[in-house]
Amino acid sequence: MLHDWFEKVHALAPVLHRRRFMHRLRAGEANTDRTFCALVVTVCAATAATLRRADYGHVTVEWCLDFIEGHHLLEHGIRKPSYSLDWCIAMYNIGTSASSMNEEGLGDMGSFHGMSEAGAGVRYLVYYRMADLDMSEQQLLKRLFWLIFAAYCSADIFGKLSVSLVSHQENRAQLRPLPLTDSQLDTGPQLSAADLPPWHGDTTSYVPGLNHLSDLFLTWYEAQTAPISLYGGQEEALEHFLSRVQAIIDSFPPELRWRGGLSRQPHVTEGHDTQIANLLITSLNIRSNLLQKFGSPVKTCALEHQRIVDDLLEILYHVPQHVLEQNGNSLIPKLRDCGAAYMEQMNMGGEGSPQRLVSESASAKLEKLLRKLDDIDCWPGLPVGETSQSSRP
Incomplete structure (x- = not known):
């Protein structure tokens, strides 16, 4: 399971240093350190939650949390809480894992608790203990900060309760993690290449993808908080934020750019492909949400939603199935949200109205989107081919 985490999931959540983590595990630290033991178990939980078609026997999310x-691996006193990087990562893993256990997603109480605790711990460490951490721990903490911020924004977009992480007090530029590979992080004792074979994360950094994801969510976050009067009105505000989303996409490095059906260049990994799917689908979901927030002339809005669905279908039918599934259940609510907005536009206006989008073409696109949702919306415990009926937007 740990191998699968680093091979297939790490690119989306690069908060563990593989050689250092495995050194601690082989040295028996999980037998003496309750928090590290919990961290190892939560990595297994997060792996099972993400790779939902994989069979890990009795090691399920529920088993790990139980x-x-x-x-009592993560309990700490009320008067003397003990925040550490290990503890925060473990609570973040619990938050993401618990969200996969039922249809509540990020609205699940266990998920909310885990993510809230992780956010509280990370904010405390960032504000009061950053100087006590070594360089590698600081970088991993910064990565975790923005992963929790992304989870906060996602929950908010879907109308779920969330705890805010970013405020006016943050120096966002200082909190931005550097695009370092594992080989560039000096973490102290770690396994050598002789003890642990090399892997893609040794020489490839997935932080640029995380930073671009943070930029996308920051754009959405500012759209919720900035006064519309700053931009001259709703249409101008919409144009401003849609342009910012497009500018972020245009600034992607070559390894994160959409290739359609073209093969990968030698320096591009499957981890990059997983990030590409996540980044592009997230950007389309944010575009859809901005259109719903600010509104625009009905015909313009309808055409924009149609373009969003066209782009979604292009991605979903070109990206290999296993790459989509390596994003876990994070893509499902985004696809549902875009599909629901498109369906709303299809049904807008009366019969014969020029604004009405209902047509064979539009219905066919929606059906293709629903088919792909059925393909990737796998629930743990269901045989391959069976999916949750909730995949309809």
């Missing part, structure tokens, strides 16, 4: 709770 193990942690049964052995």
